Amino acid sequence: MGDFQTKLEKFWRVFYWQNGYSRVAAGLKNTLVIAVLGLSIGILAGTLIAAIEVFPGKRTLARALKRLARFYVALFRGTPIVVQLLVTYYVILPLMAVNLSPISVCVLVFGLNSGAYVSEIMRSGILSVDPGQMEAGRAVGLSYRKTMMEIVVPQAVKNILPTLGNEFIVLIKETSVVSFVGALDLYVAFSYIGNNNYEFMVPYLVMALIYILLVAAITGLVQLMERSLRKSDRSHQTM
Amino acid sequence: MIEVIKLCKDFGDLQVIRNVSLTIQKGEKVALIGPSGSGKSTFLRCLNLLELPTQGSILFDGRVITGSKTDLNRHRQQTGMVFQQFNLFNNKTVLENIMLAPLHMKRQTLRQALRKKSVCSNSNKIIREETEFQAIQLLRRIGLEDKKDVYPSTLSGGQKQRIAIIRALAMDPQVMLFDEPTSSLDPEMVGEVLDLIKSLADEGMTMVIVTHEMGFAREVASRVLFMDEGKFLEQGPPQDLFESPGHARTREFLSKVL
Ligand SMILES: Nc1ncnc2c1ncn2[C@@H]1O[C@H](COP(=O)(O)OP(=O)(O)OP(=O)(O)O)[C@@H](O)[C@H]1O
Ligand SMILES: [Mg+2]
Numbered sequence: 001m002g003d004f005q006t007k008l009e010k011f012w013r014v015f016y017w018q019n020g021y022s023r024v025a026a027g028l029k030n031t032l033v034i035a036v037l038g039l040s041i042g043i044l045a046g047t048l049i050a051a052i053e054v055f056p057g058k059r060t061l062a063r064a065l066k067r068l069a070r071f072y073v074a075l076f077r078g079t080p081i082v083v084q085l086l087v088t089y090y091v092i093l094p095l096m097a098v099n100l101s102p103i104s105v106c107v108l109v110f111g112l113n114s115g116a117y118v119s120e121i122m123r124s125g126i127l128s129v130d131p132g133q134m135e136a137g138r139a140v141g142l143s144y145r146k147t148m149m150e151i152v153v154p155q156a157v158k159n160i161l162p163t164l165g166n167e168f169i170v171l172i173k174e175t176s177v178v179s180f181v182g183a184l185d186l187y188v189a190f191s192y193i194g195n196n197n198y199e200f201m202v203p204y205l206v207m208a209l210i211y212i213l214l215v216a217a218i219t220g221l222v223q224l225m226e227r228s229l230r231k232s233d234r235s236h237q238t239m
Numbered sequence: 240m241i242e243v244i245k246l247c248k249d250f251g252d253l254q255v256i257r258n259v260s261l262t263i264q265k266g267e268k269v270a271l272i273g274p275s276g277s278g279k280s281t282f283l284r285c286l287n288l289l290e291l292p293t294q295g296s297i298l299f300d301g302r303v304i305t306g307s308k309t310d311l312n313r314h315r316q317q318t319g320m321v322f323q324q325f326n327l328f329n330n331k332t333v334l335e336n337i338m339l340a341p342l343h344m345k346r347q348t349l350r351q352a353l354r355k356k357s358v359c360s361n362s363n364k365i366i367r368e369e370t371e372f373q374a375i376q377l378l379r380r381i382g383l384e385d386k387k388d389v390y391p392s393t394l395s396g397g398q399k400q401r402i403a404i405i406r407a408l409a410m411d412p413q414v415m416l417f418d419e420p421t422s423s424l425d426p427e428m429v430g431e432v433l434d435l436i437k438s439l440a441d442e443g444m445t446m447v448i449v450t451h452e453m454g455f456a457r458e459v460a461s462r463v464l465f466m467d468e469g470k471f472l473e474q475g476p477p478q479d480l481f482e483s484p485g486h487a488r489t490r491e492f493l494s495k496v497l
Contacts, residue, residue: 134324141316
């Protein structure tokens, strides 16, 4: 136990007295920024793709878009996110002569990646909404798009909120690979502290605790949101 | 007012509506009866183009609406539809349910007017207030003004269906289409919905009602159509069709439901 005590003290020295915490804070911020912005892009992209996939039209344009959507989903679901990050950062962007910061690249790739997953979630959410809702919207003269945005998607989102919460947690966890393209995250911050005195036990333990707390906080938040959304649905389950 | 000419509707190999023609005058109340699967709903849904006819044409106020140039949404705004399952928007309050489509339509009109710069800038607010006023009036008519801010899931079936009816009325339609409006209601709620439909009929609304309520059809309809296997086998004033049906199929059907 005395051994652990020393380790704690070593950790604390770097964490507190040598400004390790500012790195941890920066890493935590990056993790959250990448996950939050990534999920936002993912929800936008995913909703768009799901809307294309469930659109009943059969014209050439609709069919081409559907094929493109399927390709996109297959591409991003079929390769590891690390590979997507590396290829984007070291291959695609240099070839296009575009210069982006590691964080921006991470936001972009995580957004596109989660778009593929969110589209699957969103599609099943849209299909779970009673078709009578779309019919009623069309019957009063609202367009397909308007009915989708005003009536169907909000109900779909409510149905899939727990799954979206899960997707957010997955994103938080997956951000632990962003150091592959040189972004500073929790892993980099705590490795720095560990490297300072070749003592990794406490830093990685604290890192694990932070991830656990983050996930618990998000789970609680999702449950809160679900509860407030359920107010428009009270007697629905009993029917 | 509505003229249906040689209408056909297929679903793949299945011919559901077979070469049907029909004229409905303004103010007429047409009841559509017939066995399950005979194509009543499909015919009704063709009238507001929720189903696009395979062949034939439909004229509305003398204009062909089955051509490719028809503005589907515009047409549906003039054609109120009431479903068996109510289909109120679950994520909207009662008031929002009623206001959504009229507000959207008026705003679109406003936007077009704004492009011509002929309207003042606070019109949006005026439109909203006007639409809300009309919605409340309609709610008052059915005695459900106090329900304006609740969500549909808290309402009874009869309340839902009456709100679905005024939601359609809020668009100020030329004709109302009802597809078995009382079939999924508990018996004690059928009366309140039929009363509302009847009061619309008394005001002169043109309507087409698919129904299994023969008593109601007899009382309200000016004409009854019997549909069988995608065709109108027989039609006439209710007393004629109910008292002395000409076809064996009609007699057989009526003996089952009366
Ligand atoms: N979208 C569709 N795709 C394929 N077949 C359909 C579709 N809609 C209806 N049908 C078929 O068309 C036929 C007529 O259906 P429709 O709903 O018009 O009958 P109905 O007279 O309204 O019957 P009910 O009294 O049971 O409501 C049925 O055989 C039905 O299965
Ligand atoms: Mg039917």
